[in-house]
Amino acid sequence: MTDVAAPGLTVRVEAFEGPLDLLLHLCRTSEVDLSRLPIRAVTDQYLAHLESVQFQDLETAGSFMVMAATLIYLKSKLLLPPTGEPGEDELDPEGELLRQELAARLAEYARVKTLGAWLAGREAEQALLFGRTTAELPPPEEIPLQDLSVHLLTRAINRLIEDQKRERPREVEPNPISVLERMGEIMSLLRSTWSLLFSSVAGGDRVRAEWVVTLLALLEMVRLGQARARQSELFGDIVIERGSDVPVGVAAGETDDPAPMPEGEPA
Amino acid sequence: MTEPIDILEALLFASDSPVETATIREVLALPSAEAARTLVEALTARLRDEGRALQIMEVGGGFRLVTRPEVAPWLVKLARARTRQRLSRPSLETLAIIAYRQPVSRPEVDAVRGVNSDAVLDNLLERRLIRIAGRKDSPGRPFLYETTREFLVAFGLRDVADLPKPDGELIIPEPPAPEGEAQGELAKELAGAADPSQQDPGPGGTELASRG
Numbered sequence: 001m002t003d004v005a006a007p008g009l010t011v012r013v014e015a016f017e018g019p020l021d022l023l024l025h026l027c028r029t030s031e032v033d034l035s036r037l038p039i040r041a042v043t044d045q046y047l048a049h050l051e052s053v054q055f056q057d058l059e060t061a062g063s064f065m066v067m068a069a070t071l072i073y074l075k076s077k078l079l080l081p082p083t084g085e086p087g088e089d090e091l092d093p094e095g096e097l098l099r100q101e102l103a104a105r106l107a108e109y110a111r112v113k114t115l116g117a118w119l120a121g122r123e124a125e126q127a128l129l130f131g132r133t134t135a136e137l138p139p140p141e142e143i144p145l146q147d148l149s150v151h152l153l154t155r156a157i158n159r160l161i162e163d164q165k166r167e168r169p170r171e172v173e174p175n176p177i178s179v180l181e182r183m184g185e186i187m188s189l190l191r192s193t194w195s196l197l198f199s200s201v202a203g204g205d206r207v208r209a210e211w212v213v214t215l216l217a218l219l220e221m222v223r224l225g226q227a228r229a230r231q232s233e234l235f236g237d238i239v240i241e242r243g244s245d246v247p248v249g250v251a252a253g254e255t256d257d258p259a260p261m262p263e264g265e266p267a
Numbered sequence: 268m269t270e271p272i273d274i275l276e277a278l279l280f281a282s283d284s285p286v287e288t289a290t291i292r293e294v295l296a297l298p299s300a301e302a303a304r305t306l307v308e309a310l311t312a313r314l315r316d317e318g319r320a321l322q323i324m325e326v327g328g329g330f331r332l333v334t335r336p337e338v339a340p341w342l343v344k345l346a347r348a349r350t351r352q353r354l355s356r357p358s359l360e361t362l363a364i365i366a367y368r369q370p371v372s373r374p375e376v377d378a379v380r381g382v383n384s385d386a387v388l389d390n391l392l393e394r395r396l397i398r399i400a401g402r403k404d405s406p407g408r409p410f411l412y413e414t415t416r417e418f419l420v421a422f423g424l425r426d427v428a429d430l431p432k433p434d435g436e437l438i439i440p441e442p443p444a445p446e447g448e449a450q451g452e453l454a455k456e457l458a459g460a461a462d463p464s465q466q467d468p469g470p471g472g473t474e475l476a477s478r479g
Contacts, residue, residue: 017357018382063382108379115363116356118431122422123354128339129324129423131331132283149398150410 018060019067020109022049027106034110037103039078039091043071074099177210182217183226190227190242198229198238271295272310276332279310285329285420327419328426354394361387362396362418366427370400370411388412396421 016022026045032038050068077095091099189196202214218240221227226243274295278286291303307330311323320338324331334342364379365371376384391397400413
Protein backbone atom coordinates (compact mmCIF):
# COMPACT_ATOMS: atom_id res chain seq x y z
CA MET A 1 0.00 0.00 0.00
CA THR A 2 2.21 2.77 -1.16
CA ASP A 3 0.08 5.04 -3.26
CA VAL A 4 -3.16 4.35 -1.46
CA ALA A 5 -4.40 6.67 1.19
CA ALA A 6 -4.53 4.19 4.03
CA PRO A 7 -3.09 6.02 6.96
CA GLY A 8 -4.63 3.60 9.40
CA LEU A 9 -2.40 0.65 8.69
CA THR A 10 0.32 -0.34 11.05
CA VAL A 11 3.63 -1.62 9.83
CA ARG A 12 2.74 -5.18 10.69
CA VAL A 13 -0.30 -5.38 8.44
CA GLU A 14 1.22 -3.31 5.70
CA ALA A 15 2.46 -6.44 4.07
CA PHE A 16 -1.11 -7.68 3.84
CA GLU A 17 -3.59 -5.80 1.79
CA GLY A 18 -6.65 -7.30 3.34
CA PRO A 19 -8.09 -10.37 5.03
CA LEU A 20 -7.87 -12.43 1.84
CA ASP A 21 -4.23 -11.52 1.44
CA LEU A 22 -3.49 -12.60 4.99
CA LEU A 23 -5.51 -15.80 4.67
CA LEU A 24 -3.80 -16.66 1.42
CA HIS A 25 -0.44 -16.10 3.05
CA LEU A 26 -1.37 -18.41 5.93
CA CYS A 27 -2.57 -21.11 3.53
CA ARG A 28 0.59 -20.89 1.45
CA THR A 29 2.99 -20.96 4.36
CA SER A 30 1.31 -24.07 5.72
CA GLU A 31 1.12 -25.51 2.20
CA VAL A 32 -2.51 -26.51 2.28
CA ASP A 33 -4.87 -27.19 -0.57
CA LEU A 34 -7.01 -24.13 -1.03
CA SER A 35 -10.05 -26.14 -2.05
CA ARG A 36 -10.00 -28.08 1.25
CA LEU A 37 -9.53 -25.08 3.45
CA PRO A 38 -8.48 -26.37 6.89
CA ILE A 39 -10.72 -24.18 8.97
CA ARG A 40 -9.30 -25.06 12.39
CA ALA A 41 -5.67 -24.38 11.66
CA VAL A 42 -6.29 -21.34 9.52
CA THR A 43 -8.69 -19.78 12.02
CA ASP A 44 -6.24 -20.13 14.88
CA GLN A 45 -3.40 -18.65 12.87
CA TYR A 46 -5.58 -15.88 11.54
CA LEU A 47 -6.75 -14.86 15.00
CA ALA A 48 -3.24 -15.08 16.40
CA HIS A 49 -2.12 -12.70 13.74
CA LEU A 50 -4.97 -10.30 14.34
CA GLU A 51 -4.16 -10.10 18.04
CA SER A 52 -0.74 -8.68 17.30
CA VAL A 53 -2.22 -6.01 15.09
CA GLN A 54 -3.51 -2.61 16.01
CA PHE A 55 -5.88 -0.98 13.62
CA GLN A 56 -6.42 2.71 13.37
CA ASP A 57 -8.56 2.59 10.30
CA LEU A 58 -12.01 1.28 11.13
CA GLU A 59 -12.82 0.12 7.65
CA THR A 60 -9.67 -1.95 7.28
CA ALA A 61 -10.15 -3.33 10.76
CA GLY A 62 -13.74 -4.14 9.85
CA SER A 63 -12.80 -6.14 6.78
CA PHE A 64 -10.33 -8.18 8.84
CA MET A 65 -12.94 -8.68 11.55
CA VAL A 66 -15.62 -9.85 9.13
CA MET A 67 -13.25 -12.52 7.93
CA ALA A 68 -12.42 -13.44 11.50
CA ALA A 69 -16.12 -13.77 12.29
CA THR A 70 -16.67 -16.01 9.27
CA LEU A 71 -13.78 -18.24 10.30
CA ILE A 72 -14.97 -18.47 13.89
CA TYR A 73 -18.47 -19.28 12.73
CA LEU A 74 -17.13 -22.09 10.58
CA LYS A 75 -14.96 -23.36 13.39
CA SER A 76 -17.95 -23.38 15.75
CA LYS A 77 -19.79 -25.51 13.23
CA LEU A 78 -16.89 -27.95 13.19
CA LEU A 79 -17.21 -28.33 16.93
CA LEU A 80 -20.83 -29.33 16.51
CA PRO A 81 -20.73 -31.62 13.49
CA PRO A 82 -24.04 -32.81 12.02
CA THR A 83 -23.24 -36.47 12.73
CA GLY A 84 -22.73 -35.76 16.39
CA GLU A 85 -19.17 -37.09 16.35
CA PRO A 86 -16.83 -34.26 17.10
CA GLY A 87 -13.37 -34.35 15.67
CA GLU A 88 -14.40 -35.09 12.13
CA ASP A 89 -13.56 -32.36 9.69
CA GLU A 90 -17.15 -32.25 8.59
CA LEU A 91 -19.58 -29.38 8.18
CA ASP A 92 -23.31 -29.16 7.67
CA PRO A 93 -24.43 -28.20 4.12
CA GLU A 94 -24.56 -24.48 4.94
CA GLY A 95 -21.13 -24.51 6.53
CA GLU A 96 -19.70 -26.53 3.67
CA LEU A 97 -21.09 -24.04 1.18
CA LEU A 98 -19.54 -21.20 3.14
CA ARG A 99 -16.21 -23.00 3.20
CA GLN A 100 -16.38 -23.62 -0.52
CA GLU A 101 -17.18 -19.99 -1.12
CA LEU A 102 -14.28 -18.88 0.97
CA ALA A 103 -12.00 -21.31 -0.82
CA ALA A 104 -13.23 -20.02 -4.17
CA ARG A 105 -12.63 -16.43 -3.12
CA LEU A 106 -9.14 -17.33 -1.99
CA ALA A 107 -8.40 -19.11 -5.25
CA GLU A 108 -9.73 -16.11 -7.08
CA TYR A 109 -7.62 -13.74 -5.07
CA ALA A 110 -4.57 -15.89 -5.66
CA ARG A 111 -5.22 -15.63 -9.39
CA VAL A 112 -5.58 -11.85 -9.21
CA LYS A 113 -2.30 -11.66 -7.33
CA THR A 114 -0.60 -13.65 -10.04
CA LEU A 115 -2.03 -11.40 -12.72
CA GLY A 116 -0.97 -8.35 -10.76
CA ALA A 117 2.55 -9.70 -10.65
CA TRP A 118 2.44 -10.33 -14.39
CA LEU A 119 1.34 -6.76 -14.97
CA ALA A 120 4.14 -5.52 -12.71
CA GLY A 121 6.68 -7.37 -14.85
CA ARG A 122 5.11 -5.97 -17.96
CA GLU A 123 5.22 -2.48 -16.53
CA ALA A 124 8.89 -2.85 -15.68
CA GLU A 125 9.62 -3.94 -19.24
CA GLN A 126 7.71 -1.03 -20.70
CA ALA A 127 9.46 1.42 -18.41
CA LEU A 128 12.59 0.81 -20.49
CA LEU A 129 10.90 1.94 -23.68
CA PHE A 130 10.52 5.61 -24.31
CA GLY A 131 8.04 7.04 -26.73
CA ARG A 132 6.41 10.34 -27.29
CA THR A 133 3.97 11.34 -24.60
CA THR A 134 3.03 14.76 -25.88
CA ALA A 135 2.34 15.36 -29.51
CA GLU A 136 4.36 17.57 -31.78
CA LEU A 137 1.28 17.95 -33.88
CA PRO A 138 -1.46 20.43 -33.11
CA PRO A 139 -4.35 18.79 -31.30
CA PRO A 140 -7.12 17.49 -33.53
CA GLU A 141 -10.09 19.74 -34.00
CA GLU A 142 -12.40 17.01 -32.96
CA ILE A 143 -11.91 15.77 -29.44
CA PRO A 144 -12.29 12.00 -29.42
CA LEU A 145 -15.26 11.55 -27.12
CA GLN A 146 -14.43 7.98 -26.24
CA ASP A 147 -11.36 9.25 -24.40
CA LEU A 148 -13.45 11.39 -22.13
CA SER A 149 -15.07 10.29 -18.93
CA VAL A 150 -17.13 11.77 -16.15
CA HIS A 151 -14.07 11.66 -13.97
CA LEU A 152 -12.03 13.78 -16.37
CA LEU A 153 -14.85 16.27 -16.68
CA THR A 154 -15.21 16.66 -12.91
CA ARG A 155 -11.46 17.01 -12.63
CA ALA A 156 -11.47 19.72 -15.28
CA ILE A 157 -14.23 21.70 -13.63
CA ASN A 158 -12.61 21.34 -10.21
CA ARG A 159 -9.32 22.61 -11.58
CA LEU A 160 -11.16 25.52 -13.16
CA ILE A 161 -12.82 26.37 -9.85
CA GLU A 162 -9.48 26.15 -8.06
CA ASP A 163 -7.89 28.47 -10.60
CA GLN A 164 -10.73 30.92 -10.16
CA LYS A 165 -10.29 30.87 -6.41
CA ARG A 166 -6.63 31.71 -6.69
CA GLU A 167 -7.30 34.53 -9.10
CA ARG A 168 -9.16 37.07 -7.01
CA PRO A 169 -11.35 39.50 -8.90
CA ARG A 170 -9.45 42.68 -9.72
CA GLU A 171 -11.11 45.90 -8.79
CA VAL A 172 -11.09 48.53 -11.45
CA GLU A 173 -10.82 51.96 -9.85
CA PRO A 174 -12.63 54.75 -11.60
CA ASN A 175 -10.53 57.78 -12.36
CA PRO A 176 -10.70 59.77 -9.14
CA ILE A 177 -12.41 63.06 -9.54
CA SER A 178 -10.40 66.14 -8.55
CA VAL A 179 -11.33 68.47 -5.70
CA LEU A 180 -11.71 71.34 -8.13
CA GLU A 181 -14.09 69.38 -10.33
CA ARG A 182 -16.18 68.42 -7.34
CA MET A 183 -16.30 72.02 -6.23
CA GLY A 184 -17.64 72.97 -9.62
CA GLU A 185 -20.26 70.27 -9.39
CA ILE A 186 -21.45 71.37 -5.98
CA MET A 187 -21.52 74.97 -7.15
CA SER A 188 -23.64 74.16 -10.15
CA LEU A 189 -26.03 72.18 -7.97
CA LEU A 190 -26.28 75.01 -5.50
CA ARG A 191 -27.27 77.29 -8.33
CA SER A 192 -30.58 75.48 -8.71
CA THR A 193 -31.21 74.72 -5.07
CA TRP A 194 -30.52 76.36 -1.76
CA SER A 195 -29.36 73.29 0.02
CA LEU A 196 -28.41 69.72 -0.70
CA LEU A 197 -27.23 66.65 1.20
CA PHE A 198 -23.57 65.68 1.30
CA SER A 199 -24.48 62.07 0.59
CA SER A 200 -26.32 63.00 -2.58
CA VAL A 201 -23.15 64.63 -3.93
CA ALA A 202 -20.66 62.08 -2.65
CA GLY A 203 -22.68 59.12 -3.86
CA GLY A 204 -24.58 56.60 -1.79
CA ASP A 205 -22.07 53.81 -2.50
CA ARG A 206 -19.66 55.33 0.02
CA VAL A 207 -16.64 54.95 -2.23
CA ARG A 208 -13.91 56.23 0.05
CA ALA A 209 -12.02 58.35 -2.51
CA GLU A 210 -15.25 59.94 -3.63
CA TRP A 211 -16.26 60.90 -0.10
CA VAL A 212 -12.84 62.29 0.72
CA VAL A 213 -12.77 64.39 -2.44
CA THR A 214 -16.26 65.67 -1.75
CA LEU A 215 -15.43 66.55 1.85
CA LEU A 216 -12.26 68.37 0.79
CA ALA A 217 -14.21 70.23 -1.89
CA LEU A 218 -16.86 71.21 0.65
CA LEU A 219 -14.30 72.39 3.21
CA GLU A 220 -12.54 74.44 0.54
CA MET A 221 -15.84 76.00 -0.47
CA VAL A 222 -16.67 76.78 3.15
CA ARG A 223 -13.26 78.38 3.53
CA LEU A 224 -13.85 80.50 0.43
CA GLY A 225 -17.29 81.39 1.70
CA GLN A 226 -18.96 79.78 -1.31
CA ALA A 227 -20.92 77.34 0.81
CA ARG A 228 -21.98 76.59 4.33
CA ALA A 229 -22.03 73.19 5.92
CA ARG A 230 -24.25 72.02 8.74
CA GLN A 231 -24.22 68.68 10.53
CA SER A 232 -27.00 68.34 13.06
CA GLU A 233 -25.72 65.17 14.73
CA LEU A 234 -22.54 63.11 14.97
CA PHE A 235 -22.04 61.00 11.79
CA GLY A 236 -25.23 62.48 10.42
CA ASP A 237 -25.56 63.68 6.87
CA ILE A 238 -24.12 67.12 6.17
CA VAL A 239 -26.44 69.72 4.73
CA ILE A 240 -24.71 71.96 2.20
CA GLU A 241 -26.11 75.44 1.70
CA ARG A 242 -25.29 78.13 -0.73
CA GLY A 243 -22.82 80.65 0.64
CA SER A 244 -24.57 83.96 1.27
CA ASP A 245 -21.65 86.12 0.20
CA VAL A 246 -21.33 84.69 -3.29
CA PRO A 247 -23.75 85.94 -5.87
CA VAL A 248 -25.26 83.28 -8.07
CA GLY A 249 -24.19 84.88 -11.27
CA VAL A 250 -20.51 85.02 -10.33
CA ALA A 251 -20.42 81.39 -9.40
CA ALA A 252 -22.02 80.42 -12.69
CA GLY A 253 -19.51 82.42 -14.65
CA GLU A 254 -16.52 81.01 -12.84
CA THR A 255 -17.29 77.36 -13.12
CA ASP A 256 -17.02 75.44 -16.28
CA ASP A 257 -19.58 72.86 -15.38
CA PRO A 258 -21.12 70.18 -17.54
CA ALA A 259 -24.15 69.87 -15.29
CA PRO A 260 -27.45 70.59 -16.98
CA MET A 261 -28.88 74.00 -16.35
CA PRO A 262 -32.25 74.25 -14.72
CA GLU A 263 -35.08 74.30 -17.19
CA GLY A 264 -36.29 77.60 -18.43
CA GLU A 265 -32.88 79.16 -17.83
CA PRO A 266 -30.79 78.59 -20.94
CA ALA A 267 -27.07 79.11 -20.56
CA MET B 268 12.73 11.49 -48.70
CA THR B 269 9.04 11.40 -49.48
CA GLU B 270 8.76 7.69 -50.03
CA PRO B 271 5.74 6.26 -48.19
CA ILE B 272 8.03 4.46 -45.78
CA ASP B 273 9.73 7.72 -44.82
CA ILE B 274 6.39 9.44 -44.37
CA LEU B 275 5.25 6.60 -42.14
CA GLU B 276 8.37 7.01 -40.01
CA ALA B 277 7.56 10.71 -39.64
CA LEU B 278 3.95 9.96 -38.73
CA LEU B 279 4.97 7.62 -35.97
CA PHE B 280 7.66 10.01 -34.78
CA ALA B 281 5.31 12.96 -34.46
CA SER B 282 2.33 11.19 -32.93
CA ASP B 283 1.80 10.90 -29.20
CA SER B 284 -0.66 8.05 -29.41
CA PRO B 285 -0.53 4.79 -31.33
CA VAL B 286 -1.29 5.34 -35.02
CA GLU B 287 -3.90 2.93 -36.36
CA THR B 288 -3.61 1.10 -39.65
CA ALA B 289 -6.70 2.97 -40.85
CA THR B 290 -5.05 6.32 -40.15
CA ILE B 291 -1.86 5.31 -41.95
CA ARG B 292 -3.90 4.21 -44.91
CA GLU B 293 -5.89 7.45 -44.93
CA VAL B 294 -2.93 9.81 -44.58
CA LEU B 295 -0.79 8.01 -47.14
CA ALA B 296 -3.76 7.33 -49.44
CA LEU B 297 -2.96 3.63 -49.56
CA PRO B 298 -5.29 1.23 -51.36
CA SER B 299 -5.88 -1.06 -48.39
CA ALA B 300 -5.25 -1.62 -44.71
CA GLU B 301 -3.11 -4.56 -45.77
CA ALA B 302 -0.82 -2.19 -47.68
CA ALA B 303 -0.50 -0.04 -44.55
CA ARG B 304 0.43 -3.08 -42.51
CA THR B 305 3.00 -4.15 -45.09
CA LEU B 306 4.51 -0.69 -44.95
CA VAL B 307 4.75 -0.87 -41.16
CA GLU B 308 6.49 -4.22 -41.46
CA ALA B 309 8.92 -2.77 -43.98
CA LEU B 310 9.74 0.10 -41.65
CA THR B 311 10.11 -2.28 -38.72
CA ALA B 312 12.60 -4.32 -40.74
CA ARG B 313 14.47 -1.21 -41.86
CA LEU B 314 14.86 0.09 -38.32
CA ARG B 315 16.07 -3.31 -37.20
CA ASP B 316 18.46 -3.87 -40.08
CA GLU B 317 19.99 -0.44 -39.79
CA GLY B 318 20.54 -1.03 -36.09
CA ARG B 319 18.63 2.03 -35.07
CA ALA B 320 17.82 2.98 -31.50
CA LEU B 321 14.13 3.11 -32.33
CA GLN B 322 11.65 0.34 -32.89
CA ILE B 323 8.00 0.02 -33.75
CA MET B 324 5.62 -1.45 -31.20
CA GLU B 325 2.09 -2.55 -31.80
CA VAL B 326 0.08 -1.34 -28.83
CA GLY B 327 -3.47 -0.26 -28.13
CA GLY B 328 -4.69 -0.99 -31.63
CA GLY B 329 -1.99 1.03 -33.37
CA PHE B 330 1.71 1.50 -33.90
CA ARG B 331 4.15 3.46 -31.83
CA LEU B 332 7.74 4.46 -32.26
CA VAL B 333 9.68 3.78 -29.08
CA THR B 334 13.32 3.49 -28.08
CA ARG B 335 14.99 0.14 -27.72
CA PRO B 336 15.41 -1.12 -24.16
CA GLU B 337 19.23 -1.18 -24.54
CA VAL B 338 19.43 2.61 -24.56
CA ALA B 339 17.18 3.02 -21.52
CA PRO B 340 20.01 3.70 -19.02
CA TRP B 341 21.09 6.80 -20.91
CA LEU B 342 17.55 8.05 -21.28
CA VAL B 343 17.02 7.71 -17.56
CA LYS B 344 20.17 9.76 -17.11
CA LEU B 345 18.82 12.34 -19.53
CA ALA B 346 15.54 12.59 -17.63
CA ARG B 347 17.47 12.91 -14.35
CA ALA B 348 14.72 10.93 -12.69
CA ARG B 349 13.42 7.47 -12.24
CA THR B 350 11.57 6.45 -15.34
CA ARG B 351 8.03 6.45 -14.12
CA GLN B 352 6.20 6.15 -10.88
CA ARG B 353 5.46 2.49 -10.60
CA LEU B 354 2.06 1.23 -9.64
CA SER B 355 1.63 -0.31 -6.22
CA ARG B 356 0.65 -3.91 -5.72
CA PRO B 357 -2.98 -3.03 -4.82
CA SER B 358 -3.18 -0.86 -7.94
CA LEU B 359 -1.85 -3.62 -10.17
CA GLU B 360 -4.20 -6.19 -8.70
CA THR B 361 -7.16 -3.88 -9.06
CA LEU B 362 -6.12 -3.19 -12.62
CA ALA B 363 -5.93 -6.91 -13.27
CA ILE B 364 -9.48 -7.43 -11.99
CA ILE B 365 -10.79 -4.60 -14.16
CA ALA B 366 -8.86 -5.73 -17.22
CA TYR B 367 -10.34 -9.21 -17.04
CA ARG B 368 -13.86 -8.38 -15.96
CA GLN B 369 -14.57 -5.03 -17.57
CA PRO B 370 -16.88 -3.32 -17.23
CA VAL B 371 -16.87 -3.97 -13.51
CA SER B 372 -18.19 -2.00 -10.54
CA ARG B 373 -16.41 -1.07 -7.34
CA PRO B 374 -18.41 -3.43 -5.09
CA GLU B 375 -17.35 -6.26 -7.40
CA VAL B 376 -13.71 -5.21 -7.26
CA ASP B 377 -13.98 -4.92 -3.48
CA ALA B 378 -15.46 -8.40 -3.27
CA VAL B 379 -12.48 -9.93 -5.03
CA ARG B 380 -9.90 -7.97 -3.08
CA GLY B 381 -11.69 -8.22 0.25
CA VAL B 382 -10.96 -4.57 0.98
CA ASN B 383 -12.24 -1.17 -0.04
CA SER B 384 -10.85 -0.08 -3.39
CA ASP B 385 -11.95 3.55 -3.46
CA ALA B 386 -8.52 5.11 -3.17
CA VAL B 387 -6.95 2.67 -5.61
CA LEU B 388 -9.65 3.30 -8.21
CA ASP B 389 -9.19 7.06 -7.84
CA ASN B 390 -5.50 6.67 -8.41
CA LEU B 391 -6.04 4.56 -11.53
CA LEU B 392 -8.60 7.05 -12.84
CA GLU B 393 -6.16 9.87 -12.21
CA ARG B 394 -3.52 8.04 -14.23
CA ARG B 395 -6.10 7.48 -16.96
CA LEU B 396 -5.46 3.74 -16.88
CA ILE B 397 -9.15 3.14 -16.30
CA ARG B 398 -12.24 5.14 -17.03
CA ILE B 399 -15.88 5.15 -16.08
CA ALA B 400 -17.82 3.11 -18.59
CA GLY B 401 -21.28 3.82 -17.24
CA ARG B 402 -23.40 2.68 -14.36
CA LYS B 403 -24.39 -0.80 -13.32
CA ASP B 404 -28.07 -1.54 -13.19
CA SER B 405 -27.93 -2.71 -9.60
CA PRO B 406 -28.77 -1.14 -6.24
CA GLY B 407 -26.98 2.16 -5.84
CA ARG B 408 -26.21 2.21 -9.56
CA PRO B 409 -22.45 2.06 -9.00
CA PHE B 410 -20.04 3.24 -11.68
CA LEU B 411 -18.64 0.65 -14.02
CA TYR B 412 -14.94 0.79 -14.79
CA GLU B 413 -13.00 -0.33 -17.81
CA THR B 414 -9.42 -0.08 -18.95
CA THR B 415 -8.31 2.62 -21.37
CA ARG B 416 -6.00 2.76 -24.33
CA GLU B 417 -3.42 4.32 -22.02
CA PHE B 418 -3.53 1.09 -20.06
CA LEU B 419 -2.69 -0.91 -23.18
CA VAL B 420 0.11 1.50 -24.06
CA ALA B 421 1.52 1.53 -20.54
CA PHE B 422 1.71 -2.24 -20.46
CA GLY B 423 2.66 -2.71 -24.10
CA LEU B 424 -0.46 -4.66 -25.03
CA ARG B 425 -2.14 -4.77 -28.43
CA ASP B 426 -5.49 -5.32 -26.76
CA VAL B 427 -6.86 -6.97 -23.65
CA ALA B 428 -6.70 -10.35 -25.36
CA ASP B 429 -2.93 -10.03 -25.01
CA LEU B 430 -3.30 -10.57 -21.29
CA PRO B 431 -2.35 -14.05 -20.13
CA LYS B 432 -5.18 -16.50 -19.78
CA PRO B 433 -6.07 -16.65 -16.14
CA ASP B 434 -5.54 -19.93 -14.39
CA GLY B 435 -9.15 -20.99 -14.39
CA GLU B 436 -12.01 -18.59 -14.40
CA LEU B 437 -12.07 -15.19 -12.84
CA ILE B 438 -15.17 -15.24 -10.71
CA ILE B 439 -16.44 -12.15 -9.01
CA PRO B 440 -18.29 -13.05 -5.84
CA GLU B 441 -21.44 -11.05 -5.38
CA PRO B 442 -21.24 -8.30 -2.79
CA PRO B 443 -22.27 -9.70 0.60
CA ALA B 444 -25.95 -10.51 0.64
CA PRO B 445 -27.89 -9.74 3.81
CA GLU B 446 -28.87 -13.35 4.44
CA GLY B 447 -26.80 -16.47 4.39
CA GLU B 448 -29.36 -18.27 2.29
CA ALA B 449 -29.37 -15.63 -0.39
CA GLN B 450 -25.62 -15.89 -0.54
CA GLY B 451 -25.90 -19.59 -1.10
CA GLU B 452 -28.33 -19.01 -3.93
CA LEU B 453 -26.00 -16.57 -5.58
CA ALA B 454 -23.11 -18.93 -5.29
CA LYS B 455 -25.14 -21.62 -7.05
CA GLU B 456 -26.15 -19.20 -9.76
CA LEU B 457 -22.60 -18.09 -10.25
CA ALA B 458 -21.34 -21.61 -10.44
CA GLY B 459 -24.11 -22.50 -12.85
CA ALA B 460 -23.42 -19.48 -15.02
CA ALA B 461 -19.81 -20.46 -15.49
CA ASP B 462 -19.45 -21.54 -19.08
CA PRO B 463 -16.66 -24.06 -19.29
CA SER B 464 -16.51 -23.86 -23.10
CA GLN B 465 -15.33 -20.28 -23.02
CA GLN B 466 -12.62 -20.91 -20.54
CA ASP B 467 -9.40 -22.74 -20.65
CA PRO B 468 -9.18 -24.05 -17.14
CA GLY B 469 -5.63 -24.62 -16.11
CA PRO B 470 -4.55 -26.66 -13.12
CA GLY B 471 -6.37 -24.21 -10.83
CA GLY B 472 -9.60 -24.53 -12.71
CA THR B 473 -10.43 -27.84 -11.18
CA GLU B 474 -10.64 -26.22 -7.78
CA LEU B 475 -13.58 -24.24 -8.95
CA ALA B 476 -15.21 -27.02 -10.88
CA SER B 477 -15.94 -28.73 -7.61
CA ARG B 478 -17.98 -25.78 -6.48
CA GLY B 479 -21.18 -26.46 -8.40
